[in-house]
Amino acid sequence: MDKHWWQEAVVYQVYPRSFQDSNGDGIGDLDGIRQRLDYIKQLGMDVIWLNPIYRSPNDDNGYDISNYEAIQPDFGTMADFDALLKEAHAKGLKIVMDLVVNHTSDEHHWFMESRRSKDNPYRDYYIWQDPVDGHAPNDWQSSFSGSAWQFDETTGQYFLHLFSKKQPDLNWRNSKVRHSVYDMMTWWLDKGIDGFRMDVISLISKPKDFVTTPVRRPANGPHVHEYLEEMNKDVLSKFDIMTVGETPGVHPQDALLYAGLDSHELNMIFQFEHMGVDTDPELGKWRPHQFKLTTLKTIMSKWQTELNGRAWNSLYWNNHDQPRVVSRFGNDSDEFRERSAKMLGAVLHFQQGTPYIYQGEEIGMTNAMNFNSIEDYQDIESLNAYRDLVEQHQTLTNDQMIKALHHSSRDNARTPMQWDDSVNAGFAKEGVDPWLQLNANYTSVNVKNALADKESVFYFYQKMNTLRKQYPIITYGDYTLLDPDDEQTWTYTRKLDGQTLTLTANFSQDSLTRDYAAAPANSTLLLSNYDDDQGQTLRPYEVKVYLTK
Known part of the structure; x- marks a missing residue:
């Protein structure tokens, strides 16, 4: 298998609006990101993925673009972007931009x-x-x-409009549309950016006859691979860049087409199967339920084994559209938040693929603890769902919907970054109202506290990033699931060149005894979230990673 820099990279996702306000308007901006580059570098990152920073009326927080070659004034100017790109490159950090070309703004x-x-x-x-x-x-x-x-x-x-009515879908059947998009992509790549994350790219191809097409959502349409091959030939193949496609509605066989190692489309995709394990078949995220670990393991392991040697995985728990993983699959109580955040990080990062860390994940940020009314939310998806399910159809009561929003709203990921325990958490200066209110726990969960504590989630993530650079088995090893039927633990091995890496994790707050938890013969404990090893005993949310030579 040919090796590429993006396989060995770790990506840090920045949601610019919520990262760092530098000019006192309560909105994060490009200069704010530039001020925090050393922090991102200290964590051990290689790539920064920026959510959209283009000019936009902000109906869907920048995913409704009115000018692809201009910067949204809230975020600064093109000169600010050029300065960010130059400084990031000087520090050895690459910049990947969000590409939103299934639709534009209706003000484009x-x-x-x-x-x-x-x-x-x-x-x-x-x-x-x-x-x-x-x-x-x-x-x-x-x-x-x-x-x-x-x-x-x-x-x-x-x-x-597959999304907001202010986001009309582009007609990709029109070659003028496609080549206008390719020209815009080339313009950005000539500027020196290092790749694209492509928003809902699996939706760009629509059927020809809408009247006889009853499907609810046209994922993987009839010409999508033809369009992406053309995009690759005309644009992507001419640059040494990283591409990742957001692809709702795909399965591993689709991934071999979109991101096969011998296909000519994208480097990797984001799949969403594992993001549905705690949602209702009919009401989706608005009727969340307790996930089964066996379901989560089965899905993730399927993607590991079916893509191995044939395509490349992206690894993520969080992004700007998903609730915080420590509140979702871990335990966000004071007692177990840090322990379970580390465990979840390790379970993901020791799989095969390119890991993505969403801002705040590395300090164990949680879902919003203090959003108790629909007035606290700003996300268009959340507000529309409330209007639809509570006000119009009475499918859910107000209390049921608020509980669902606590669990599932996209605003959980969008509360401002928690830098310290000062007013506005260091995101914005005192006296400024942040665009979205802060999570109430910022006084204890913040970067300042994390950097002062050598046992923090931050340093655990930093260690994982360091180990990835030291041990090729973490990037390239074959994956095997060992405990498919266990509802409390996740144990897998990775094998490469005579080495075996074994990870075992406890997803519960119980102490458990498992044969898998004991150190294999001739092994070294590479990483753990406890400071000693109790053999076959797995303490609450414990994770252990052994390397056997």
Whole structure:
């Protein structure tokens, strides 16, 4: 297998709006990120993935782009971006940008022209359909509640929006659309960025006949691989970059097409199977339930074994769209938060693939403890779901929905970064109102405290990043699950060149006895979240990693 720099990298995801405010407006910005580069480097990172920083009306926090080649004024200027890129590169950090090209903002020049008339040159940049019997062309639903079709009075047709009605979907069948996108991508790559994370890229290909297509969401459409091969040929193959596609609705066989080591599309994808283990089949994230560890292990292990030697995994627990993992799959109580955060980090980072750390994960940030009313939330998905499920259809009561938001809202990941215990947690200066209120536990859970404590989650993550550079088995070793039916522990091995790495983890707050937990013969304890080894005993949320030569 050819080896590439992005396989050995560790990625730090920055949500710019919530990372660091440098100018006193309560919104994180590019200069704020630049001020914190040394911190990211200290953690042992190689790549920074930036959520969208392009000009946007902010209907969906920057995922509705009105100009792909301009910086959102909230975040600074293009000169600020150039300064960030230059300084990051000087420190050995690469920058990967978010690419959002399934849709634009309805305030993008292309769409403003498109909706003017049926014969406008930009009409075919978007997906327009006549009404059917006075209604939308089909019953597709938006990911943000309601119909995916919006009637437009000007021309008497509907346009498609798989997300907000202010996010009309681009028509990728139109080669002018595709090549406009490729030109924009090349513009950024010529500027010196190091790759793209591609938003919902599995959705860009739509069926030709919407009226006879009843599927609710067009993932992996008929031409998606043709488009990505063209993108690779025209743009990606000309640069030594990292690409990762966000691909809802995929399975391992799809990944071999999108990111196969011998395919010519992307380097890797984000899959979401493991993100559904605690959600309801009908109401999804808004009726969360206790996950089964056996289900989580089965899904993750399937991706490990089926992609091994054929495609490359991305490894993540958290991102800007997911609740905090320590509150979700761990235990965010004062007693067990740090222990379970370390355990979860190790279980993920010792698998095969490129790991992604979402800002604050490395200090064990939790879901928002103090958001007790719908007024506390700002996320469009959360607000629309509340309107739909509580106010309009009474599917859930207010209390049930608030409980679901506590567990599942995207705002859990978006509360400002907790730098210290001062007013506004060091995210913004005193006297400024942050754009989203802080998590109430910032006075104890913060970077300042983490850096002062050699046993903190931060230094555990730093150690994992160091070990990855020292031991190729962590990056490239074959994966085997050892305890598929155990509901409390996760044990797996990695093997490479005569070495074996064994990880065993306790996902419960009980002390357990397991044969797997004992040190294998001739092994070294590489990493643990306890300071001694009690053999076959696994204490609450204990994780142990052994290396056998």
